[in-house]
Amino acid sequence: MPSPPRVAPISPSDTIINVDTGYGSGYRRAVTIDIRRVHEDELPAYVETLTTSFLERPDVDKVAAEVAPLWRNDRVWAAFEEDGRVRGTFRSWATELTVPGGGRLPAAGVAGVTVMPTHRRRGILRRMVGAEHRAIREHGDAVGLLYASEFPIYGRFGYGPATRVATWTLDALVTGFAGRELVGSVDVVKPDDAAREAIKLVFEAWRLRQPGEIRRRDYRWAYDLGRESAFGERWKGFLALHRDASGAVDGYVRYRTEEKWERRQARAIAHVDELHALTHEAYVALWRFLAELDLVATVKAEGRSPAERLPWLLTNFRAASVSDVGDGLWVRLFDVPRALAARRYDHEAEIVLEVVDDEAPGGRVCVELATGLDGASCRVTERSPDLTLGVASLGAAYLGGIRLRDAVLATGADEHRPRALADADRIFRTLDEPWCSTFF
Numbered sequence: 001m002p003s004p005p006r007v008a009p010i011s012p013s014d015t016i017i018n019v020d021t022g023y024g025s026g027y028r029r030a031v032t033i034d035i036r037r038v039h040e041d042e043l044p045a046y047v048e049t050l051t052t053s054f055l056e057r058p059d060v061d062k063v064a065a066e067v068a069p070l071w072r073n074d075r076v077w078a079a080f081e082e083d084g085r086v087r088g089t090f091r092s093w094a095t096e097l098t099v100p101g102g103g104r105l106p107a108a109g110v111a112g113v114t115v116m117p118t119h120r121r122r123g124i125l126r127r128m129v130g131a132e133h134r135a136i137r138e139h140g141d142a143v144g145l146l147y148a149s150e151f152p153i154y155g156r157f158g159y160g161p162a163t164r165v166a167t168w169t170l171d172a173l174v175t176g177f178a179g180r181e182l183v184g185s186v187d188v189v190k191p192d193d194a195a196r197e198a199i200k201l202v203f204e205a206w207r208l209r210q211p212g213e214i215r216r217r218d219y220r221w222a223y224d225l226g227r228e229s230a231f232g233e234r235w236k237g238f239l240a241l242h243r244d245a246s247g248a249v250d251g252y253v254r255y256r257t258e259e260k261w262e263r264r265q266a267r268a269i270a271h272v273d274e275l276h277a278l279t280h281e282a283y284v285a286l287w288r289f290l291a292e293l294d295l296v297a298t299v300k301a302e303g304r305s306p307a308e309r310l311p312w313l314l315t316n317f318r319a320a321s322v323s324d325v326g327d328g329l330w331v332r333l334f335d336v337p338r339a340l341a342a343r344r345y346d347h348e349a350e351i352v353l354e355v356v357d358d359e360a361p362g363g364r365v366c367v368e369l370a371t372g373l374d375g376a377s378c379r380v381t382e383r384s385p386d387l388t389l390g391v392a393s394l395g396a397a398y399l400g401g402i403r404l405r406d407a408v409l410a411t412g413a414d415e416h417r418p419r420a421l422a423d424a425d426r427i428f429r430t431l432d433e434p435w436c437s438t439f440f
């Protein structure tokens, strides 16, 4: 095996950033910004800023009315200027993250992060992050989660990209499916209340066993199945359920189709919005159902795991190709000992990690991690560390899919004994790829 590339040392000045949050320098005027929670009557102004910053143009009042009951339990922050105008937005909601081994951690899902184009790069985001991270810690969430619109934004706040997503394209015309007889049945159904309850149950069982997956908000299902929304286009797709031999629903796929003809031949594309299966049989049957749709030449699925088993189901492995592999869910560890103790590891090992985190008292937390095949323990220690690394690198490697030795390359690590990084890399890796199918 080639030796890992040299990793630059980490020092406090590399990771602890002192930011002058005073406004005005280099800008036309100084403004005072107040970061606080949003009242319901301020939601239209909040949505105006949110959508302007995301380059969207919905009916703001309708969106505000729609989200008011949905966001009631969320922490909705805004940056207000003296005149009361909203210049920045930030929100988090309570969810739960499945970690390697099937444990679960309370988590904050961060969303709706924006600052008005006229007010950027003055430290408003940094101040909103500070306020919300304090609230997350008070709330007792062990981890923070988000999807990044742009890669460079969140590493500085301690988040690391911990799962990957990819697009799968299946050329249905050049392959069959290998092997066994299909078990059970596939049924295309109306996306009504009964169907919604059935797929919720499948997802709920599935997310408990998939590291990286999260608990969804209940209201999301109605939108996924076509509820009208002021935010944008209504979903108008198809829903197919898989039932096992006893008739129990154990898988589903939501998909849309794009009509296409070439030289009078049908070449439609089936776009998979979501496919979840509780058994291998259901997984095979649903992919096969898609591939064998009449008129369809290509099945395309975005936001899937790059480790999908799909090619191995085919008589022609090359008919399934993966592209656009990129970062998926980002993880920020708020309670390092709790988070590290919650997951399982594939190796017995002991290591002392010093985690550089500018939000921790003293800028770092030192923990002793002991892993066994039955579980792990992790506690704060005074012992001298084997390895010093940044909290964002640890967040990236936390779910076992990103290699720690890669995650430290950008921000650095200090080895205090030989092979400490290689050992930590081996400890955190898992055989199974973590994946989050839930975008928010």
Ligand SMILES: CC(C)(COP(=O)(O)OP(=O)(O)OC[C@H]1O[C@@H](n2cnc3c(N)ncnc32)[C@H](O)[C@@H]1OP(=O)(O)O)[C@@H](O)C(=O)NCCC(=O)NCCS
Pocket: 017, 019, 053, 054, 112, 113, 114, 115, 116, 119, 120, 121, 122, 123, 124, 125, 126, 127, 147, 148, 149, 150, 152, 153, 156
């Ligand atoms: C991303 C966004 C919220 C940043 O807000 P902001 O108030 O300009 O951020 P801050 O001034 O607090 O920046 C804090 C630091 O992050 C850096 N930063 C912020 N946004 C960045 C970006 N898009 N790319 C690279 N660096 C960025 C700043 O340069 C600053 O660096 P420093 O600590 O070295 O000084 C804002 O640009 C925005 O609304 N973008 C469009 C919407 C969007 O993509 N939101 C993110 C959704 S996930």
